[in-house]
Amino acid sequence: MSKTSTLLASLASAALVAAHGHVSHVIINGVQYKNYDPTSDFYNPNPPSVFGWATLQQDNGFVEPNNFGTADVICHKSGTPGKGSATINAGDKISIVWTPEWPDSHIGPVIDYLANCNGPCETVDKSTLKWFKIDGAGYNSVTKTWASDDLRKNGNSWLVQIPADLKSGNYVLRHEIIALHGAGSPNGAQDYPQCMNFRINGSGNNSPAGVAGTSLYTATDPGILFNPYVSNIQYPVPGPALIPGAVSSIPQSISVATRTASATIPGAAGPTSAAGTTTTAAGPVTTSTSAKPTTTLVTVTSAPATTAPPAGGATQTKWGQCGGSGYAGPTVCASGSTCSVLNPYYAQCV
Numbered sequence: 001m002s003k004t005s006t007l008l009a010s011l012a013s014a015a016l017v018a019a020h021g022h023v024s025h026v027i028i029n030g031v032q033y034k035n036y037d038p039t040s041d042f043y044n045p046n047p048p049s050v051f052g053w054a055t056l057q058q059d060n061g062f063v064e065p066n067n068f069g070t071a072d073v074i075c076h077k078s079g080t081p082g083k084g085s086a087t088i089n090a091g092d093k094i095s096i097v098w099t100p101e102w103p104d105s106h107i108g109p110v111i112d113y114l115a116n117c118n119g120p121c122e123t124v125d126k127s128t129l130k131w132f133k134i135d136g137a138g139y140n141s142v143t144k145t146w147a148s149d150d151l152r153k154n155g156n157s158w159l160v161q162i163p164a165d166l167k168s169g170n171y172v173l174r175h176e177i178i179a180l181h182g183a184g185s186p187n188g189a190q191d192y193p194q195c196m197n198f199r200i201n202g203s204g205n206n207s208p209a210g211v212a213g214t215s216l217y218t219a220t221d222p223g224i225l226f227n228p229y230v231s232n233i234q235y236p237v238p239g240p241a242l243i244p245g246a247v248s249s250i251p252q253s254i255s256v257a258t259r260t261a262s263a264t265i266p267g268a269a270g271p272t273s274a275a276g277t278t279t280t281a282a283g284p285v286t287t288s289t290s291a292k293p294t295t296t297l298v299t300v301t302s303a304p305a306t307t308a309p310p311a312g313g314a315t316q317t318k319w320g321q322c323g324g325s326g327y328a329g330p331t332v333c334a335s336g337s338t339c340s341v342l343n344p345y346y347a348q349c350v
């Protein structure tokens with residue numbers, strides 16, 4: 001089949017089989033950053049510049065264990081560096097938010113790595129990145145929950161803390177869920193790695209050693225080829241050991257965003273979160289429910305774009321999401337585009 005028809009076929013089957021997912025955004029100290037959206041940005045001739053890596057994950061799918069020795073496992077299929085970065089501080093906690101709904105059947109560990117780009121991450125050769133593990137949660141035999149269950153309970157989000165003593169630099173965060181529902185069979189685990197660029201500032205000098213992405217796992221590791229349907233689960237989280245001082249998981253909670261910001265793009269005039277032309281509105285509106293918090297965001301832009309929606313209006317920009325299961329954002333498309341339902345989980349302004 002042609003590439004196009006292959007993609008369409010996989011999109012169709014993905015909608016039928018399961019939602020799977022990708023990271024839609026992250027929230028850092030109340031500021032929300034959009035991630036690369038493989039299900040819409042890929043089709044956008046002029047996609048937004050984001051800190052997330054671009055991937056051929058149009059089906060919201062996964063990397064299979066037989067490919068754990070290939071470059072696809074580093075930052076998902078055909079991953080290429082994000083065009084920008086977000087600036088944070090060592091010690092910050094980052095809430096990584098997945099698309100709703102992560103399927104409850106897709107039980108497994110949640111693991112986070114960092115790798116120093118030793119230069120701009122926007123142009124880094126991913127094969128040179130050396131990953132060190134900053135958290136890695138598997139099965140909690142006390143609560144009898146998987147890390148993926150905790151993620152689902154917290155609005156499909158995972159809270160990860162950057163080591164407080166980390167040396168300043170440009171880093172890629174590699175966040176992943178490994179789904180184990182089929183992992184009792186060879187090549188049955190499903191890896192969903194997601195990469196994002198960060199400029200991390202700090203006064204520390206910790207520069208942990210790491211391993212190449214292609215050396216993180218093999219298809220027969222005890223935590224990859226693993227039957228989760230046993231009564232006494234003893235799950236070994238796969239991959240290298242946590243760096244000294246790291247914990248398998250910090251206490252999880254939902255983060256609330258009070259505004260959005262764009263990634264900082266190299267050579268651009270600076271982050272669009274710069275003060276000066278900030279539009280403010282009434283404080284954030286947050287509904288605290290255990291299942292799905294809704295958050296009203298104040299969008300911060302450096303200059304009004306000609307295609308910008310009316311101030312305060314709930315209008316989605318062209319190529320943005322306008323509907324789908326669990327989606328709570330704007331459903332009205334900017335003039336010149338209409339909302340098209342791609343599958344039960346995603347509708348897009350096209």
Ligand SMILES: [Cu+2]
Binds near residue numbers: 017018019020103
């Ligand atoms: Cu699935």
